[in-house]
Amino acid sequence: MNIRSYIVEFIGTFFLVFTIGCVLLLGGDGVINAIAIGFALMIMVYAGGFVSGGHYNPAVTLAAVIRKALPASELIPYIISQLLGAAGAVLLVNHFSGHVANFEGCAFNMLPMVTGEFLFTFALCYVVLMSATSKETRGNSYYGLAIGATVTVGIFAVGSVLCYGAFNPAVAMALGMMNIACWQSVFVTIVTNLAAGAVAAFLYNYIAPDKIEINL
Numbered sequence: 001m002n003i004r005s006y007i008v009e010f011i012g013t014f015f016l017v018f019t020i021g022c023v024l025l026l027g028g029d030g031v032i033n034a035i036a037i038g039f040a041l042m043i044m045v046y047a048g049g050f051v052s053g054g055h056y057n058p059a060v061t062l063a064a065v066i067r068k069a070l071p072a073s074e075l076i077p078y079i080i081s082q083l084l085g086a087a088g089a090v091l092l093v094n095h096f097s098g099h100v101a102n103f104e105g106c107a108f109n110m111l112p113m114v115t116g117e118f119l120f121t122f123a124l125c126y127v128v129l130m131s132a133t134s135k136e137t138r139g140n141s142y143y144g145l146a147i148g149a150t151v152t153v154g155i156f157a158v159g160s161v162l163c164y165g166a167f168n169p170a171v172a173m174a175l176g177m178m179n180i181a182c183w184q185s186v187f188v189t190i191v192t193n194l195a196a197g198a199v200a201a202f203l204y205n206y207i208a209p210d211k212i213e214i215n216l
Contacts, residue, residue: 002074005052006081012044012056013085017174021093024180034155042148049132049144057168058082059197063125066201069133079169086170090177097178106182108163113185116162117192120154124167125200134208169193 019040023033045054053070055061058079064070070078127150131143151167159165164181166172172189175181181189 001077002052005074006077008048008052009055009078009081010085010088012048012052012054013082013170014089015044016040016056016168017086017089017171018093020171020174021089021097021178025093025097025178034152034159037155038148038150038152040148041151042144045132045147046144052078053132054144054147055128056082056085056170057124057193058170059121059168059193060125060128061197062194063129063197063201063204064133066198067129067133067204069129082170083173086174087177090174094178106185108185110188112162113164114188114192116154116158117164117166117189118196120150120158120165121167121193121196122200123154124150125197126204129200129204130208136208164189167193 016037020037023036041056044056048054053064055064055078061070061075061078061082065072065075124147127146128143131137131140131146137143154167155165164172164175164185166175166181166189169190172181172186172193176183176186
């Protein structure tokens with residue numbers, strides 16, 4: 001067991017979800033939301049990447065395991081740490097907001113929602129694998145910015161238009177807990193995110209099969 005990695009994953013996911021909750025329920029507005037969320041991910045990736053890989057996302061963790069950048073035995077502990085971090089952030093946001101969000105019904109049609117979530121979760125996992133797990137890019141200084149910017153672009157492109165813009169099962173769960181997303185959409189989003197992460201990893205292994213290096 002790598003307790004330090006689990007703590008880092010908890011902290012990073014907590015701050016990512018706390019930022020999302022604050023901008024959505026406590027007064028964020030317009031383009032600031034997407035930028036704040038992307039920056040929150042970026043700074044946490046830079047802060048914890050050298051310890052845990054800075055996933056903060058079960059889909060990224062699944063992609064890392066399939067790509068053999070993370071031992072399979074770490075999959076469940078990482079995901080548990082991420083979900084606990086997300087849940088802790090939701091409890092705090094709900095406390096401060098008075099748990100006032102109550103969006104009735106499911107906001108998006110299924111096909112557009114699945115398309116948006118799949119494409120940008122794939123993009124996120126693909127960027128993580130390409131920029132942060134290959135020996136060809138080891139030690140670069142741009143991986144955190146690339147990862148955070150991918151989320152920002154995704155939110156601008158499809159968030160609140162085609163889908164919720166979660167690109168992350170832990171975030172999808174948090175949106176349900178904050179009553180921002182209906183649970184039917186949450187479950188579909190989680191499955192879509194994980195599928196996109198798996199596809200990104202299999203494609204990476206096909207594109208760069210000789211560039212595998214254990215540990216992010």
